[in-house]
Amino acid sequence: MSLLLFRKSRQKRSIKESALGISRKYSLLAGKSYVIEETPPSISFDAFSNLISTVDEKGNKTVGMAITRQHPDLVREKYGLENTPIFWLATRAGEGVISPTNLGILTHTMVKFVEEHENGVILLDGLEYLVSNNDFNKVLRVIDQVNDHVSQSGSRLILPVDPRVFEPRELALLERNMEKISAAAAAG
Amino acid sequence: MRILVVDDSEAFRKVMVELLVRAGFHEISEASGFDEAVDVYRKNRPAIMFVDMVLPGRSGVDLTKEILKIDPSAKVIAMSSIINKSMIKQSLDAGAKDFLLKPTNEIALSSVLAMWSD
Numbered sequence: 384m385s386l387l388l389f390r391k392s393r394q395k396r397s398i399k400e401s402a403l404g405i406s407r408k409y410s411l412l413a414g415k416s417y418v419i420e421e422t423p424p425s426i427s428f429d430a431f432s433n434l435i436s437t438v439d440e441k442g443n444k445t446v447g448m449a450i451t452r453q454h455p456d457l458v459r460e461k462y463g464l465e466n467t468p469i470f471w472l473a474t475r476a477g478e479g480v481i482s483p484t485n486l487g488i489l490t491h492t493m494v495k496f497v498e499e500h501e502n503g504v505i506l507l508d509g510l511e512y513l514v515s516n517n518d519f520n521k522v523l524r525v526i527d528q529v530n531d532h533v534s535q536s537g538s539r540l541i542l543p544v545d546p547r548v549f550e551p552r553e554l555a556l557l558e559r560n561m562e563k564i565s566a567a568a569a570a571g
Numbered sequence: 572m573r574i575l576v577v578d579d580s581e582a583f584r585k586v587m588v589e590l591l592v593r594a595g596f597h598e599i600s601e602a603s604g605f606d607e608a609v610d611v612y613r614k615n616r617p618a619i620m621f622v623d624m625v626l627p628g629r630s631g632v633d634l635t636k637e638i639l640k641i642d643p644s645a646k647v648i649a650m651s652s653i654i655n656k657s658m659i660k661q662s663l664d665a666g667a668k669d670f671l672l673k674p675t676n677e678i679a680l681s682s683v684l685a686m687w688s689d
Binding site for chain 1: 652653654655656659660663669670671672674675676678679682683686
């Protein structure tokens with residue numbers, strides 16, 4: 384019995400979403416990180432959910448992981464995410480929660496995902512919250528570290544940024560090794 | 572290319588029209604519900620129509636079926652403010668070509684237009 388439980392606990396649950404049968408609308412290249420200047424982060428979440436709910440031109444699926452200030456239940460409901468791991472950036476303790484001050488755990492979670500998934504995508508939503516809880520340079524080091532791993536992999540990083548919160552110098556530092564996306568959006 | 576936007580929110584329709592104009596499309600008509608959309612479709616025969624799946628009265632799925640009865644080659648793009656997998660499946664089963672999440676943006680909209688315009 385205990386062996387059975389052990390085996391069951393070792394079985395990895397698939398984190399792939401079922402394909403929706405719709406077109407892929409964003410061509411985010413493998414090995415690239417993207418800064419999207421927007422408030423609220425609707426393009427970022429649309430791109431993330433579209434990538435993991437569609438297949439590429441070769442029929443391959445992309446797996447995703449989101450780290451967000453929004454409550455995971457709300458994100459799952461709006462974007463129809465059933466299997467994708469979603470971590471909540473919050474000060475509350477609990478499973479699936481990452482404290483904004485624990486940059487070590489945050490870095491480890493993202494780097495581990497990149498190393499374990501060849502064709503993955505990470506959405507990191509809540510940069511402003513991280514900076515309000517830490518020194519900007521410390522947060523920048525986290526982004527740079529994850530970006531280094533992403534650039535040596537087949538994964539992508541999506542980083543929504545509220546440009547009103549950052550100084551031009553800070554934005555320039557954030558964007559120096561990343562692709563910048565800007566687009567007009569139509570509110571629903 | 573003629574485009575029809577069907578949504579009960581006037582504010583959303585206006586912003587969609589603005590995005591479409593920015594993308595270079597100028598023959599755009601609007602409808603706020605099922606009956607008006609059918610009338611406008613018969614009159615204008617748009618090449619692509621964007622249909623909110625949640626409309627007052629008869630749904631976007633019903634509208635998709637009705638439009639395809641009128642013109643089996645019609646290109647309907649379903650829209651919704653949440654990704655409800657069963658609703659998207661119903662829309663695609665009814666004959667919609669694709670799906671756009673609301674709020675939409677220039678990138679997603681341009682991609683859909685590039686894919687489905689002739």
